[in-house]
Amino acid sequence: MKNIISLFYTNLFLTRRLFTAVACCVVLFLLSFFFPWLGIVPDMAFFVLVLLVLADMVMLYRANKPIFARRHAPERLSNSDDNELGIYIENKYLFAVSIGIIDEIPFQFQKRDVWFKTFLNPGEHKLINYILRPTKRGEYSFGLIRVYARSPIGLISRRFNFDQAEILPVYPSFLQMRRYELMAISNRLNEIGIKKIRRLGHSMExxxxxxxxxxxxxxxxxxxxxxxxxxxxxxxxTDEKSQQVYCVIDKSRAMKMPFDGLSLLDYAINASLVLSNIALMKEDKAGLITVAEKIGAVIPADRRHAQMNKILEVLYKEKTRYLETNMEALYTTIRGVIKQRSLVVFFTNYESMNALQRQLPFLKRIARFHLLLVVFFENTELKQLSEQHAGNVEEIYIKTIAEKFAYDKKVIVKELAKHGIQSILSTPQNLTINTINRYLELKAKQKI
Structure with missing residues (x-):
């Protein structure tokens, strides 16, 4: 009995309409002291209000389970993409109700305004869709769905709690991968910036x-x-097939820097996923190596259907580390794992020439045996600073430093080219398109 009473009170909420009606009654009682001719009008108003509240309670609480709600969510979410979720709501009352819905979404989104309002006629049901955009990989915990129902009287509302606690994994951007895949199948890659590259000469196959x-x-x-x-x-x-394409992802602290809510590591992971899928569609073999202060995951190149699932499962768990990249371990692993000349796409980041000089000896050794493509990032925020107008000495100083860092990035590209190493200097947003374009260009020139 106590539990029933407790549930009754905890799920009963007073509405703004009720407080307004109570305020009107209070005003009438106050006015009756100064205007005796009001007589029993305040008493009658209060009595009617009490009857309406009781009638509202009876209407809302006489049915046991008059509202049904369920969350519609995919099995997994795609990082950095707009993921569509939905809430199915059904009214089993014999009268129309006003509905307010709170979905307890994961704390990672930092949203406190996931509130939906709708109106349902007797027996009507609706599906309310909304969008979530995660910016970190991992597990996201969803909580309850809370529904607040009001009758046409609208003096109180009854809360319904639906236990839909679930944990959804957020994987690297597989939606982006599918989008590129569909456009490649329909020969529409040029619509998203992929260039049509003229093939030079003939393949040897x-x-x-x-x-x-x-x-x-x-x-x-x-x-x-x-x-x-x-x-x-x-x-x-025909095009040469079964060429090996390895994506090597740097997980060191250089990849921790954030842009537009995502770390550089997440941009590199999303680009690697799409590149691996495009390579498999071209009937090449795709492989993966991750590295920080030690070697992480190693997936030998293959072109079987299960290869993309292997790569996706490995990339889902990768996180940035806080130490320098162990290039000696990377070189040893590449020499031990990759037995034939392959395209090695190394996703990393350099902010200065000193950072490059520390790794350059190992990059030159790798480039002796494989076609090495170094992919690093343009600092878009520094670029914006360098393009702003300087109005005082401090702004001139900041602009000069920003231009110096931007210039260092261009010097790094020339330094790599001097040693016969291919490179891409890309903004994080255009990383995937620029990487695919370079892969198709190298394949068209038969360099792999």
Missing amino acids: FEQVKAYVAGDDYRTINWKATARQGNLMTNFY
Whole structure:
């Protein structure tokens, strides 16, 4: 009995309409002292208000489970993307109700205004959709769904609690990966900035001899086959397949820097995921190595269907470390794991020439055996500072320092090129597009 009474009081809430009505009654009682002719009007008003409150309670509490709510959520969320969730709500009352809904979303979002209002007729149901954009990988805990129902009288509201506590994992941006995949299948990659690159020369992988059709390159005509058949015949070549593409991700403190809510490591992980998927679609082999002060995950290059799931599961758990990158361990691992010449895409960050000089000897050794592509980040905030107008001595000083750091990034690109090392200097937002463009360019030039 005590539990029933406790549940009754804890789920009963007074509305603003009730407080307004009580205030009106109080005013009437005060006025009755100065205007006796009001008579029993205040008493009647208060009596009517009490009857309405009791009627409201009966309407809301006579049914046991008149409201039903359920959260619709995917099995996992995609980091840095807009993820759509929904709340299904159903009214089983015999009258229309005004509904207020609170969804207890994970604390990582730091939102206290997830409040939805709607109106439901008898027997009506709705699906209320909303968007969440996580900026960190990991586990996100959702809590209860709390529904506040008001009858047409609207003096009180009854709360319904639906236990939908669940933990959803936030994976690297698989939605972005699928978007690139769909556009690649439909040959629409150019719509998102992927360039169409003209293939230079022919691949060394011969496929077949076929009849000449208008538009074929005259240089591919097979004169011996033409003589035998009596018709023009051409050699048909296909793209080289089964080339190895390794994404090497630096997890050291250099990748902790945040941009637009995401760390540089998250940008590198999202780009690696998309690049690996594109490489598999091109029938190349994709592999992964993570490194900080020690070697993290190592996934040998493969092109089987399960490879992307392996890469996704590994990248889901990776976090930044707070020590320097152990380049000696990285070089030893690459020499031990990668047995043939491959494209090694090294995602890292350099803020000064000194940072590059410490790693350059190992980068040159890796570049002797593989095609090394170093990907690092342009500091967009410093770029904005360098482009701002300086109005005083302090602003001139800040602008000069910002321009120096921006210039150092360009010097790093030239220094790497001097030693035959490919590089990409990209803003975090354009990292994925720039990396895919360079991969397709290197493949078109048959450098891998």
